[in-house]
């Protein structure tokens with residue numbers, strides 16, 4: 001886990017097998033710290049350095065080894081009791097709705113990727129806006145007490161909405177807005193570049209919450225034909241792989257939104273499934289499916305290693321994502337969802 005004092009003292013040149021020339025090449029490629037090298041993807045690094053993938057992988061592993069020896073990263077093998085202790089120290093961030101926090105057993109976790117998928121208007125971007133506010137609150141109040149990085153690939157981020165949510169929740173709107181670093185990604189290569197430099201941004205903005213809304217839209221639009229699907233998947237895989245490492249090494253929460261694709265051959269159940277195939281699903285620690293239900297939303301957790309398989313009803317209002325009002329006639333179990 002991150003220990004900033006130790007990390008700051010480590011230089012790329014301290015890594016086994018990295019001489020001045022390699023260090024210079026890495027810096028030219030935008031890798032300026034041991035942390036960044038430890039989270040690099042071998043395919044990318046080898047093309048940056050002009051060497052083989054194996055050599056690149058050796059450098060990355062050497063960087064991870066140095067981080068372990070410095071106590072920044074945990075050892076490769078731990079015992080289950082230590083792992084449980086580590087999980088207890090995970091930070092959790094409120095989503096703004098208690099029901100959804102409970103579904104997530106306490107909120108959105110650091111060291112994990114949480115994916116929200118659903119059709120248009122299902123509330124994915126509303127969750128992102130709300131997290132921009134809640135994650136900045138101190139830990140005692142359910143936040144992560146740190147900055148937010150929001151990567152907007154669809155041009156749907158609205159500071160006015162953050163302002164509204166912050167005010168409705170009784171928080172200082174100016175301070176909240178100042179704590180959000182926004183980056184608009186214009187094409188898939190741009191998004192890949194941003195993710196590649198994420199380590200530096202996390203340190204610059206002291207962020208604990210990274211939001212990508214959405215992870216798929218740019219790649220989906222640019223790699224449209226069947227023939228380019230394998231290429232698209234490979235590039236998405238690179239992004240997701242990198243994000244997994246970033247979440248763990250920097251102890252940050254990563255939230256991504258995903259679209260749905262329809263599966264017309266489904267005869268029973270919901271004919272929609274998340275876009276992006278296995279690549280996004282495998283890398284995401286938690287997947288939450290959002291669905292419109294009248295004026296409300298139903299959130300359902302899919303394929304979690306330890307969460308109960310259930311769903312909850314939430315709503316969208318001036319506070320962003322919120323619980324259904326106690327006195328509302330709609331305050332009923334999500335199991336009744338089909339009645340509306």
Ligand SMILES: Nc1ncnc2c1ncn2[C@@H]1O[C@H](COP(=O)(O)OP(=O)(O)OP(=O)(O)O)[C@@H](O)[C@H]1O
Nearest residue numbers: 118119120121122123124125126127156316317318
């Ligand atoms: N201030 C508000 N008060 C109440 N509801 C709101 C408010 N702002 C937005 N909404 C609701 O949120 C919906 C939009 O949801 P959102 O933008 O999160 O969809 P999305 O899942 O991101 O969809 P897309 O796939 O198009 O990006 C609106 O249709 C509206 O129902």
Ligand SMILES: [Mg+2]
Nearest residue numbers: 124125154156
């Ligand atoms: Mg959206």
